[in-house]
Amino acid sequence: MKFKIKKGDTVAVLAGKDKGKEGKVTQILAKENRIVVEGVNISFKHLRAKQSGQGGQKIQFFAPIDISNVQLLCPKCKKNSRVGIQLTDDKKRVRICKKCQTAID
Numbered sequence: 001m002k003f004k005i006k007k008g009d010t011v012a013v014l015a016g017k018d019k020g021k022e023g024k025v026t027q028i029l030a031k032e033n034r035i036v037v038e039g040v041n042i043s044f045k046h047l048r049a050k051q052s053g054q055g056g057q058k059i060q061f062f063a064p065i066d067i068s069n070v071q072l073l074c075p076k077c078k079k080n081s082r083v084g085i086q087l088t089d090d091k092k093r094v095r096i097c098k099k100c101q102t103a104i105d
């Protein structure tokens with residue numbers, strides 16, 4: 001487990017232009033250490049008109065942000081928190097919220 005954040009997690013943005021926003025992780029770009037978070041880092045792609053006489057289209061998408069700029073939002077205590085890894089009795093690794101000590105997985 002390289003990252004402590006997984007697809008489907010809700011994270012809080014700690015830095016950058018979307019600081020303070022919260023959203024769901026929709027994509028993890030492991031090689032680039034970046035993630036895509038719903039509603040965060042909104043960008044626009046311009047598409048050229050396919051036929052003359054039509055205007056080009058503006059498509060909204062969420063651009064990836066650096067994974068170090070976010071922190072997991074604990075589903076239990078609703079606070080952004082550092083995540084610890086704990087081994088269970090049957091040797092499984094689970095994520096632990098360091099604020100409320102609850103297993104997140």
Ligand SMILES: [Zn+2]
Binds near residue numbers: 075077078079081101
């Ligand atoms: Zn917690």
